[in-house]
Amino acid sequence: EVQLVESGGGLVKPGGSLRLSCAASGFTFSSYSMNWVRQAPGKGLEWVSSISSSSSYIYYADSVKGRFTISRDNAKNSLYLQMNSLRAEDTAVYYCARAVGFWSGPIDYWGQGTLVTVSS
Amino acid sequence: SYVLTQPPSVSVAPGQTARITCGGNNIGSKSVHWYQQKPGQAPVLVVYDDSDRPSGIPERFSGSNSGNTATLTISRVEAGDEADYYCQVWDSSSDHRGVFGGGTKLTVL
Numbered sequence: 001e002v003q004l005v006e007s008g009g010g011l012v013k014p015g016g017s018l019r020l021s022c023a024a025s026g027f028t029f030s031s032y033s034m035n036w037v038r039q040a041p042g043k044g045l046e047w048v049s050s051i052s053s054s055s056s057y058i059y060y061a062d063s064v065k066g067r068f069t070i071s072r073d074n075a076k077n078s079l080y081l082q083m084n085s086l087r088a089e090d091t092a093v094y095y096c097a098r099a100v101g102f103w104s105g106p107i108d109y110w111g112q113g114t115l116v117t118v119s120s
Numbered sequence: 121s122y123v124l125t126q127p128p129s130v131s132v133a134p135g136q137t138a139r140i141t142c143g144g145n146n147i148g149s150k151s152v153h154w155y156q157q158k159p160g161q162a163p164v165l166v167v168y169d170d171s172d173r174p175s176g177i178p179e180r181f182s183g184s185n186s187g188n189t190a191t192l193t194i195s196r197v198e199a200g201d202e203a204d205y206y207c208q209v210w211d212s213s214s215d216h217r218g219v220f221g222g223g224t225k226l227t228v229l
Contacts, residue, residue: 044204046220106165107163
Protein backbone atom coordinates (compact mmCIF):
# COMPACT_ATOMS: atom_id res chain seq x y z
CA GLU A 1 0.00 0.00 0.00
CA VAL A 2 1.34 3.40 -1.01
CA GLN A 3 1.78 5.71 1.97
CA LEU A 4 2.97 9.30 2.14
CA VAL A 5 3.32 10.78 5.61
CA GLU A 6 4.19 14.44 6.04
CA SER A 7 5.72 15.96 9.15
CA GLY A 8 7.37 19.16 10.27
CA GLY A 9 4.47 21.58 10.12
CA GLY A 10 3.68 24.00 12.89
CA LEU A 11 3.50 27.63 13.95
CA VAL A 12 6.30 29.92 12.82
CA LYS A 13 6.78 33.67 12.87
CA PRO A 14 7.00 35.72 9.68
CA GLY A 15 10.53 35.60 8.33
CA GLY A 16 11.17 32.27 9.99
CA SER A 17 12.05 28.88 8.54
CA LEU A 18 10.58 25.41 8.58
CA ARG A 19 11.53 22.09 7.02
CA LEU A 20 8.82 19.70 5.93
CA SER A 21 9.49 16.00 5.46
CA CYS A 22 7.55 13.29 3.68
CA ALA A 23 8.18 9.62 4.40
CA ALA A 24 7.21 7.36 1.51
CA SER A 25 6.52 3.64 1.63
CA GLY A 26 4.80 0.93 -0.36
CA PHE A 27 6.43 1.74 -3.71
CA THR A 28 9.83 2.22 -5.33
CA PHE A 29 10.37 5.84 -4.29
CA SER A 30 13.38 6.36 -6.54
CA SER A 31 11.27 5.69 -9.65
CA TYR A 32 8.76 8.48 -9.16
CA SER A 33 8.71 12.24 -9.41
CA MET A 34 7.37 13.96 -6.32
CA ASN A 35 5.57 17.18 -5.59
CA TRP A 36 4.48 19.58 -2.91
CA VAL A 37 0.99 21.05 -3.24
CA ARG A 38 -0.53 23.43 -0.70
CA GLN A 39 -3.99 24.60 0.23
CA ALA A 40 -4.61 27.77 2.19
CA PRO A 41 -7.54 27.66 4.63
CA GLY A 42 -10.79 27.69 2.68
CA LYS A 43 -8.99 28.04 -0.64
CA GLY A 44 -8.12 25.86 -3.61
CA LEU A 45 -5.12 23.72 -4.41
CA GLU A 46 -1.85 25.43 -5.35
CA TRP A 47 1.12 23.64 -6.89
CA VAL A 48 4.33 24.52 -5.03
CA SER A 49 7.21 22.46 -6.42
CA SER A 50 8.19 19.32 -8.30
CA ILE A 51 11.32 17.16 -8.36
CA SER A 52 12.13 14.39 -10.81
CA SER A 53 13.06 10.90 -9.68
CA SER A 54 16.81 11.51 -9.78
CA SER A 55 16.59 15.19 -8.77
CA SER A 56 17.75 16.23 -12.25
CA TYR A 57 14.78 18.50 -12.77
CA ILE A 58 13.32 20.84 -10.16
CA TYR A 59 10.61 23.46 -10.64
CA TYR A 60 8.97 25.99 -8.36
CA ALA A 61 5.91 28.19 -8.34
CA ASP A 62 6.71 31.87 -8.73
CA SER A 63 5.23 32.50 -5.28
CA VAL A 64 7.94 30.44 -3.56
CA LYS A 65 10.90 30.63 -5.92
CA GLY A 66 14.03 31.78 -4.11
CA ARG A 67 12.54 31.02 -0.68
CA PHE A 68 11.68 27.31 -0.81
CA THR A 69 13.93 24.39 -1.73
CA ILE A 70 12.69 20.93 -2.63
CA SER A 71 14.97 17.92 -2.23
CA ARG A 72 14.81 14.16 -1.86
CA ASP A 73 16.87 11.32 -0.44
CA ASN A 74 16.12 8.17 -2.40
CA ALA A 75 18.13 6.06 0.05
CA LYS A 76 15.81 7.19 2.85
CA ASN A 77 12.61 7.21 0.76
CA SER A 78 12.07 10.79 1.80
CA LEU A 79 11.03 14.10 0.27
CA TYR A 80 11.74 17.48 1.83
CA LEU A 81 10.71 21.10 1.54
CA GLN A 82 12.93 23.71 3.14
CA MET A 83 10.91 26.88 3.61
CA ASN A 84 12.71 30.14 4.40
CA SER A 85 11.57 33.76 4.71
CA LEU A 86 8.06 32.57 5.46
CA ARG A 87 5.13 34.94 4.98
CA ALA A 88 1.59 34.98 6.26
CA GLU A 89 0.39 33.95 2.81
CA ASP A 90 2.37 30.71 3.08
CA THR A 91 -0.09 29.54 5.73
CA ALA A 92 -1.60 26.35 4.33
CA VAL A 93 -1.86 22.61 4.52
CA TYR A 94 1.10 21.21 2.61
CA TYR A 95 0.59 17.93 0.77
CA CYS A 96 3.30 15.57 -0.38
CA ALA A 97 2.17 13.98 -3.63
CA ARG A 98 3.42 11.33 -6.04
CA ALA A 99 3.10 11.81 -9.78
CA VAL A 100 3.07 9.33 -12.63
CA GLY A 101 5.93 10.12 -14.96
CA PHE A 102 7.39 13.62 -14.89
CA TRP A 103 5.53 16.62 -16.23
CA SER A 104 2.88 14.57 -17.91
CA GLY A 105 0.96 12.14 -15.77
CA PRO A 106 -1.41 12.76 -12.88
CA ILE A 107 -0.76 12.99 -9.17
CA ASP A 108 -1.97 9.56 -8.16
CA TYR A 109 -1.27 9.53 -4.42
CA TRP A 110 -1.43 12.27 -1.79
CA GLY A 111 -0.41 12.40 1.83
CA GLN A 112 -2.82 13.65 4.47
CA GLY A 113 -1.02 16.97 4.72
CA THR A 114 0.76 18.99 7.39
CA LEU A 115 -0.42 22.42 8.50
CA VAL A 116 1.97 25.35 8.38
CA THR A 117 0.83 28.52 10.14
CA VAL A 118 2.84 31.71 9.72
CA SER A 119 1.82 34.24 12.32
CA SER A 120 3.34 36.55 14.90
CA SER B 121 1.23 32.11 -17.10
CA TYR B 122 -1.30 29.43 -17.95
CA VAL B 123 -4.70 29.78 -16.29
CA LEU B 124 -7.45 27.20 -15.77
CA THR B 125 -10.95 28.55 -15.17
CA GLN B 126 -13.67 26.56 -13.41
CA PRO B 127 -17.16 27.61 -12.33
CA PRO B 128 -17.23 28.12 -8.56
CA SER B 129 -20.27 25.95 -8.09
CA VAL B 130 -22.49 23.41 -9.82
CA SER B 131 -25.74 22.05 -8.39
CA VAL B 132 -27.56 18.93 -9.49
CA ALA B 133 -30.34 16.69 -8.21
CA PRO B 134 -29.60 13.08 -7.32
CA GLY B 135 -29.71 10.80 -10.33
CA GLN B 136 -29.04 13.61 -12.77
CA THR B 137 -25.84 14.41 -14.68
CA ALA B 138 -23.29 16.97 -13.49
CA ARG B 139 -20.90 18.61 -15.88
CA ILE B 140 -17.94 20.59 -14.56
CA THR B 141 -15.93 22.59 -17.06
CA CYS B 142 -12.30 23.64 -17.05
CA GLY B 143 -11.31 26.35 -19.49
CA GLY B 144 -7.82 27.10 -20.71
CA ASN B 145 -6.11 28.37 -23.82
CA ASN B 146 -5.89 25.41 -26.22
CA ILE B 147 -6.35 23.05 -23.31
CA GLY B 148 -7.21 20.35 -25.83
CA SER B 149 -3.49 20.03 -26.56
CA LYS B 150 -2.74 19.16 -22.93
CA SER B 151 -3.49 16.18 -20.72
CA VAL B 152 -6.05 17.15 -18.07
CA HIS B 153 -6.39 15.46 -14.71
CA TRP B 154 -9.32 15.77 -12.30
CA TYR B 155 -9.34 15.45 -8.51
CA GLN B 156 -12.14 15.15 -6.00
CA GLN B 157 -11.70 16.58 -2.52
CA LYS B 158 -14.12 16.12 0.35
CA PRO B 159 -13.95 18.31 3.47
CA GLY B 160 -10.98 17.55 5.70
CA GLN B 161 -9.56 14.99 3.27
CA ALA B 162 -6.74 14.87 0.76
CA PRO B 163 -7.63 15.06 -2.93
CA VAL B 164 -8.35 11.87 -4.85
CA LEU B 165 -7.66 11.35 -8.55
CA VAL B 166 -10.92 10.59 -10.42
CA VAL B 167 -9.98 11.10 -14.09
CA TYR B 168 -6.55 11.32 -15.72
CA ASP B 169 -5.24 11.97 -19.21
CA ASP B 170 -8.52 13.67 -20.17
CA SER B 171 -10.75 10.61 -19.96
CA ASP B 172 -9.17 7.63 -18.19
CA ARG B 173 -10.37 6.40 -14.80
CA PRO B 174 -8.12 5.01 -12.07
CA SER B 175 -9.05 1.65 -10.68
CA GLY B 176 -11.75 1.93 -8.06
CA ILE B 177 -13.38 5.02 -9.55
CA PRO B 178 -16.96 4.37 -10.70
CA GLU B 179 -17.76 4.40 -14.40
CA ARG B 180 -20.14 7.26 -13.63
CA PHE B 181 -17.08 9.53 -13.75
CA SER B 182 -15.91 10.44 -17.24
CA GLY B 183 -13.98 13.19 -18.95
CA SER B 184 -13.46 14.89 -22.28
CA ASN B 185 -11.14 17.56 -23.61
CA SER B 186 -11.25 19.58 -26.82
CA GLY B 187 -10.43 23.07 -27.96
CA ASN B 188 -10.43 25.42 -25.02
CA THR B 189 -12.56 23.35 -22.63
CA ALA B 190 -12.15 20.13 -20.67
CA THR B 191 -15.20 18.63 -18.98
CA LEU B 192 -15.69 16.25 -16.08
CA THR B 193 -19.03 14.47 -16.32
CA ILE B 194 -20.61 12.67 -13.38
CA SER B 195 -23.60 10.56 -14.37
CA ARG B 196 -26.34 9.40 -12.00
CA VAL B 197 -25.07 11.72 -9.29
CA GLU B 198 -25.21 10.45 -5.72
CA ALA B 199 -25.13 12.32 -2.43
CA GLY B 200 -21.62 10.97 -1.84
CA ASP B 201 -20.35 12.83 -4.92
CA GLU B 202 -20.78 16.16 -3.16
CA ALA B 203 -17.26 17.59 -3.02
CA ASP B 204 -14.85 20.08 -4.53
CA TYR B 205 -13.45 19.15 -7.93
CA TYR B 206 -10.20 20.47 -9.41
CA CYS B 207 -8.76 20.20 -12.89
CA GLN B 208 -4.98 20.20 -13.36
CA VAL B 209 -2.38 20.33 -16.11
CA TRP B 210 1.38 20.50 -16.38
CA ASP B 211 2.36 23.59 -18.35
CA SER B 212 5.60 23.79 -20.28
CA SER B 213 4.67 26.69 -22.52
CA SER B 214 6.89 29.36 -20.98
CA ASP B 215 8.39 27.95 -17.82
CA HIS B 216 7.48 24.76 -16.12
CA ARG B 217 4.48 25.16 -13.85
CA GLY B 218 1.90 22.89 -12.34
CA VAL B 219 -1.52 24.48 -12.71
CA PHE B 220 -4.75 23.79 -10.86
CA GLY B 221 -8.12 25.26 -11.65
CA GLY B 222 -9.78 27.25 -8.91
CA GLY B 223 -12.08 24.38 -8.01
CA THR B 224 -15.80 23.72 -8.36
CA LYS B 225 -18.07 22.93 -5.45
CA LEU B 226 -20.55 20.25 -6.50
CA THR B 227 -23.75 20.41 -4.49
CA VAL B 228 -26.22 17.55 -4.63
CA LEU B 229 -29.66 19.02 -4.03
